[in-house]
Amino acid sequence: MEVSFWNKDIETADRGRIQALQIQRLKEIVSYAIKTPFYQKRLSKAWIHSPDDIKSLDDLKKIPFSVKDDLRQNYPKGMLAVDMEEVVRVHSSSGTTGIPTVIYYTRGDVDRWTDLLARGIVATGATAKDVFQNMMSYGLFTGGLGMHYGAERVGMAVIPVGGGNTQRQLQIMKDFKTTVLHITPSYLLHIHQRMTEFNIKPRDLFLKKAWLGAEPYSEPTRLKLQELYGIDVYNSYGLSEMNGPGVGFECVYKNDLHIWEDGYIIEIIDPVTGEVLPDGQKGEVVFTNLIRHALPLIRYRTRDLAFIHPSPCPCGRTHRRMSRILGRTDDMLIINGVNVFPSQIEEVLMSIPEVGTNYMIHLSSHEGLDRLVVKVELYQKLFTGDLSQLDSLKGKIKDKLRASITINAHIELHEPGFLPAFEGKGKRVVDERQKL
Numbered sequence: 001m002e003v004s005f006w007n008k009d010i011e012t013a014d015r016g017r018i019q020a021l022q023i024q025r026l027k028e029i030v031s032y033a034i035k036t037p038f039y040q041k042r043l044s045k046a047w048i049h050s051p052d053d054i055k056s057l058d059d060l061k062k063i064p065f066s067v068k069d070d071l072r073q074n075y076p077k078g079m080l081a082v083d084m085e086e087v088v089r090v091h092s093s094s095g096t097t098g099i100p101t102v103i104y105y106t107r108g109d110v111d112r113w114t115d116l117l118a119r120g121i122v123a124t125g126a127t128a129k130d131v132f133q134n135m136m137s138y139g140l141f142t143g144g145l146g147m148h149y150g151a152e153r154v155g156m157a158v159i160p161v162g163g164g165n166t167q168r169q170l171q172i173m174k175d176f177k178t179t180v181l182h183i184t185p186s187y188l189l190h191i192h193q194r195m196t197e198f199n200i201k202p203r204d205l206f207l208k209k210a211w212l213g214a215e216p217y218s219e220p221t222r223l224k225l226q227e228l229y230g231i232d233v234y235n236s237y238g239l240s241e242m243n244g245p246g247v248g249f250e251c252v253y254k255n256d257l258h259i260w261e262d263g264y265i266i267e268i269i270d271p272v273t274g275e276v277l278p279d280g281q282k283g284e285v286v287f288t289n290l291i292r293h294a295l296p297l298i299r300y301r302t303r304d305l306a307f308i309h310p311s312p313c314p315c316g317r318t319h320r321r322m323s324r325i326l327g328r329t330d331d332m333l334i335i336n337g338v339n340v341f342p343s344q345i346e347e348v349l350m351s352i353p354e355v356g357t358n359y360m361i362h363l364s365s366h367e368g369l370d371r372l373v374v375k376v377e378l379y380q381k382l383f384t385g386d387l388s389q390l391d392s393l394k395g396k397i398k399d400k401l402r403a404s405i406t407i408n409a410h411i412e413l414h415e416p417g418f419l420p421a422f423e424g425k426g427k428r429v430v431d432e433r434q435k436l
């Protein structure tokens, strides 16, 4: 197996050196965090009033966790630790309840993030000779621009197509002899089904590898995609709170995600007690971002469930590997790569007067893509029986949902009493998607 490095010195550094870098950078992050009223309060609870109060990595455990809600409650700039003048980039999480979460980056932050992406890219064996088609959406979501910068740094020829428009994607793959894709597993599955429609076979293309992320998928899905396309598929993990993609990347051994530990401190905790668990045990993933100054996040609870592999990787990298994401501790749904909370859908529905009190969220798989059907009972008093009124109501619900969750839902309208009634806790989400 050929193993390549972007920065061999640091990727294979001994644990002592990695930990020394972690302490040094944690102090640096604390020096920024302490400038925000939010962290000033949080850190003082842990008796940390200056970066010098951090003596060892154990001191990290004294600091209370941060959660998504902290970002929301401090929207838009409450957790910004630098002058807006120093900010060169703003991103936002792809799906949140109500108020979005905003992430800020200085020039240095983008530069450090980009470097970690370059490490991951090279770890999969990609080089400057590759032609890279980035099929993750550009915009506030970090998947597009983030990976774009990393691939440019490696010197790949980057084609910033973004998501959607399958026919054009296939044409570009053919015409530009694309060798590497960055795409969600759902979309890569979907494209294969559409290929026959456009009379294209995988062997007409020049694809060698794909980086798949933004949503969970299983090993059988990886194997299936590798076989269907005749390519190597690598898992890529990230979240906007930890900058975006590039937090974890698989190497050529495809045995789970190397977490760049000089950039992120990873802890696995018991989601109920908050206790830090030993390597090998499954729990909630908690990250401290060591490389972002504009918006420091210390001990951020991701709600993602995973474990850390206790054994080293044959590639020689010393940065520990995290398993694929095994689930979530909350009810967040990932629909075609977009994060959606059921409460967001509820909020939209309940803001429409013609909607009654009962609704259901139904998820299924359709030609490899997720299909969202929202079943809604009408509010009898406001319904006149006029069919055109029903059509316009459907359109209104669809538009409002699209504006809130950026997804095109199929809307079904029903008479009051049609949907199952819940006497206790309602189970409004029915997820019948084929497990990826």
Ligand code: AMP
Binding pocket: 093, 094, 095, 142, 212, 213, 214, 215, 216, 217, 235, 236, 237, 238, 239, 240, 241, 244, 302, 304, 324, 325, 339
């Ligand atoms: P966002 O902040 O919008 O980029 O969403 C981040 C979330 O997407 C993570 O917390 C995960 O739940 C999910 N995610 C990203 N990459 C992967 C991956 N490779 N496997 C499973 N889930 C992922």
Ligand code: ZN
Binding pocket: 251, 252, 253, 258, 313, 314, 315, 316, 317
């Ligand atoms: Zn490895």
